[in-house]
Amino acid sequence: MIYCGKILHRMERSIMLRIAIAEDNSRDQEILQNYLSQYQREHGEDMQITVYSDGMSLTEQYQPVYDLLLLDIEMPGLDGMSAAEWIRRIDKEVLILFITNMAQYALRGYQVDAVDYVLKPVSYFAFALKLEKVRRILAHRSGVKLLLTIGVRELRRLNSSELCYVEIENHQLRYYTTRGEFCSTGSLRELEKRLQGEPFARCNNCYLVNLSHVSGLKKDIVLIGRHELKISRPRKKAFLQALTEYYGGGGR
Numbered sequence: 001m002i003y004c005g006k007i008l009h010r011m012e013r014s015i016m017l018r019i020a021i022a023e024d025n026s027r028d029q030e031i032l033q034n035y036l037s038q039y040q041r042e043h044g045e046d047m048q049i050t051v052y053s054d055g056m057s058l059t060e061q062y063q064p065v066y067d068l069l070l071l072d073i074e075m076p077g078l079d080g081m082s083a084a085e086w087i088r089r090i091d092k093e094v095l096i097l098f099i100t101n102m103a104q105y106a107l108r109g110y111q112v113d114a115v116d117y118v119l120k121p122v123s124y125f126a127f128a129l130k131l132e133k134v135r136r137i138l139a140h141r142s143g144v145k146l147l148l149t150i151g152v153r154e155l156r157r158l159n160s161s162e163l164c165y166v167e168i169e170n171h172q173l174r175y176y177t178t179r180g181e182f183c184s185t186g187s188l189r190e191l192e193k194r195l196q197g198e199p200f201a202r203c204n205n206c207y208l209v210n211l212s213h214v215s216g217l218k219k220d221i222v223l224i225g226r227h228e229l230k231i232s233r234p235r236k237k238a239f240l241q242a243l244t245e246y247y248g249g250g251g252r
Contacts, residue, residue, distance in 0.1 A: 016046045017138070018065055022058040022083060023051070023072040023099065028120070032070055032099070035127045042128075045135075055083030064091035064157045065147065068134055073100040081105070084112040092179075093157060095134055144195055148175075148182055156182065160198050164213040164224050166191060168206055176227065201242035204232035209239075211246040 019036065023029045029051055040047055052058040055071070055078035069087070071080035078086075084096050098109055098117040109117060115137065116130050143160035158177060167174045168188040175182040192200065192208055199211040203222050207229050216223040220231045222239075231239055 016048055017067050017135075018048045019050070019068045019070065020058065020066045021049065021051045021070045022053075022055055022075070022080060023070070024054045024075045025072070028072065028099070028122075031122060032127075035122070035124050038124060039128055039131055054078065055080055059083050059086050062087060062090070063155045064094065065155065066091075066094050067138060068095045068097060070097050070099055073098050073102075073105045081108060081112070084109075084114065088112050091157070093159070095137060097130055097134065144198055148184055158182070160195055160200075160210070161212070163200075163210050165210060165227070165229065166208045176224075199242075199246050201239050202235050203229050203239045204235050211243055214243060217243075 021029060021032050023032065033049060033051070036047060036049055039045060050066075052061070054075045058069075058071075059078060069084070071084055073080040075083075080098060080100075084098075087094065087096075092113075096109070096112060096114040098105075098114055099120060099122060100117055101120045103117070103119060107117075116133060118126055118130055141159065141161075143162075146158040146160065146163075148156045148158060158175070158179075162177045162179060164176045164178065166188065167176070171185065173184050173186045173188060173191065175184070188206075188208055192202070195208075200208055201211060203209050209222060209224065209229065213224050214222055215225065217231075218228070220233075220236070221228045222231055
């Protein structure tokens with residue numbers, strides 16, 4: 001399936017931790033926010049924090065822009081586990097940390113690929129250790145973040161490492177990714193500038209290729225999975241040089 005829309009102008013490296021809290025108890029909300037503020041002061045971490053009063057309000061307004069969700073499991077209406085199951089259908093990347101009174105509930109977290117859980121009453125020491133784990137996981141996610149607008153309202157998040165290649169056709173950018181195909185309005189030249197420093201190179205004027213997804217060469221054809229892309233004569237020397245340098249240097 002191909003999704004069409006536009007790419008937002010914000011495409012950046014992960015320099016800010018975007019966190020959503022879903023907690024129905026106002027006192028516990030305050031504690032978590034205070035702990036996050038303390039962590040920011042101690043570690044110089046830049047954070048953007050959004051608070052939801054329950055699981056229902058989180059899912060109704062959810063967009064896949066967060067790095068971390070702090071979810072209370074026991075909430076009226078839609079509990080944290082049910083909210084996480086719903087979110088996982090549209091966002092496979094966000095990290096989930098459960099906040100709970102009872103450990104046996106949190107152990108179900110593997111079903112939604114939760115990173116961990118913290119028991120109430122939450123101590124700052126335990127909470128800070130979990131945040132360190134989150135930071136380590138995020139640090140291993142290399143690449144540039146892309147946020148695509150699909151249709152009118154839906155947002156879809158991609159990492160440049162998921163891109164196999166991008167094609168320009170009739171003033172539309174078509175993204176061939178490990179999670180499907182997406183299209184947007186935009187300029188391939190502008191996208192190339194924003195991906196500077198990442199392992200991308202043009203094999204012709206129509207294709208921007210992620211070198212880490214190249215599986216082989218066949219005469220003037222570059223192989224990317226089941227796709228065969230033409231290498232143009234004007235672009236051939238620079239493309240092959242970029243490919244040789246990437247693999248000759250061991251990639252990344």
